[in-house]
Amino acid sequence: MDIIPGNHDTYFKNTNEINSLKEALGFFINEINIVQQPRVIEYGKTRIALIPWINQENYQSTMEFVSSCNADILGGHLELNGFEMMRGVTNNHGMDAKLFNRFELVLSGHFHTRSSRDNIVYLGSQLEFFWSDAHDDKFFHVLDTETRELTKVRNPHRLYEKVVYNDSKVDYSRFDYTIFDQKFVKVIVAEKNDTYLFDKFIDNIQKQSIHELKIAENFNEFLGDNVTDSDVYVEDTSTLLNNYIDAVDTDLDKDVIKNEIYDLLKQAQTLEIQ
Numbered sequence: 001m002d003i004i005p006g007n008h009d010t011y012f013k014n015t016n017e018i019n020s021l022k023e024a025l026g027f028f029i030n031e032i033n034i035v036q037q038p039r040v041i042e043y044g045k046t047r048i049a050l051i052p053w054i055n056q057e058n059y060q061s062t063m064e065f066v067s068s069c070n071a072d073i074l075g076g077h078l079e080l081n082g083f084e085m086m087r088g089v090t091n092n093h094g095m096d097a098k099l100f101n102r103f104e105l106v107l108s109g110h111f112h113t114r115s116s117r118d119n120i121v122y123l124g125s126q127l128e129f130f131w132s133d134a135h136d137d138k139f140f141h142v143l144d145t146e147t148r149e150l151t152k153v154r155n156p157h158r159l160y161e162k163v164v165y166n167d168s169k170v171d172y173s174r175f176d177y178t179i180f181d182q183k184f185v186k187v188i189v190a191e192k193n194d195t196y197l198f199d200k201f202i203d204n205i206q207k208q209s210i211h212e213l214k215i216a217e218n219f220n221e222f223l224g225d226n227v228t229d230s231d232v233y234v235e236d237t238s239t240l241l242n243n244y245i246d247a248v249d250t251d252l253d254k255d256v257i258k259n260e261i262y263d264l265l266k267q268a269q270t271l272e273i274q
Contacts, residue, residue, distance in 0.1 A: 004035045004052040006077040006109055014056040038065040044145035049103075051076040054095075063099070072104040073148070079110055083122055085262060086132040087113045089238060092255040105148065107141075114139055114152070127155055130266075131186065132238045134160035159184060165201065166190040172201050180208045189217040238265060 003021060011018040021034045038051040049071035054062050079094035097120050100106045106120045113136050114124035123141050128134060139152040161183040168191050185205055192198045205213060241261050245254050
């Protein structure tokens with residue numbers, strides 16, 4: 001098996017030299033080939049260029065490789081401008097996708113949601129890692145090296161389940177609570193007119209074999225002078241933060257702020273999992 005280091009595998013931001021793949025796999029499993037430097041590997045009749053995470057140390061050599069390597073398909077862990085990092089959140093920094101125009105197909109990891117444009121395909125994560133992945137279909141992919149056809153295989157397993165509670169619109173006596181079994185569950189309260197019915201709804205969720213239950217009833221503590229209740233309606237933390245930033249009156253570049261907040265959110269989520 002061939003594998004390339006991604007940004008979460010590396011200890012330092014400016015080099016791939018120290019990474020978890022080497023520490024966890026490289027010294028113990030001969031069957032796994034860790035691609036530390038850009039290289040072209042033949043799979044059947046198809047030559048595929050593989051490039052590890054691009055950083056300050058390897059940028060120049062990687063770009064020289066990209067411009068001259070003999071391959072029609074490239075696989076990497078790229079941070080390209082204009083693609084969705086997660087569903088509904090677009091990355092507004094990083095490299096220009098035009099740098100990879102010479103390839104017939106570019107397959108990339110890194111961003112968690114699947115998307116494609118021109119010759120670029122972001123494969124997305126194969127499974128859900130954070131709440132921002134909830135209700136976003138995840139896929140494994142198979143590349144036929146003879147026909148070069150890319151097939152996506154949907155992962156049937158889901159880890160996170162969000163539900164918007166509104167007892168003025170939904171009859172919860174007919175609700176299927178088995179969807180919460182073996183899930184992390186978040187209940188977002190949009191409208192609660194009957195406290196008894198709501199408590200019964202929560203009790204029915206807790207009767208399932210759930211991993212965790214979170215309840216979001218209101219966000220008044222987050223509201224500032226420039227943000228009204230009508231500005232904030234969220235389904236996850238990232239949406240809350242983006243809506244808040246959009247509603248704040250400032251001359252600062254809001255896209256830059258969103259990207260910085262997104263990076264901090266991912267760091268916090270990683271620490272929470274550990």
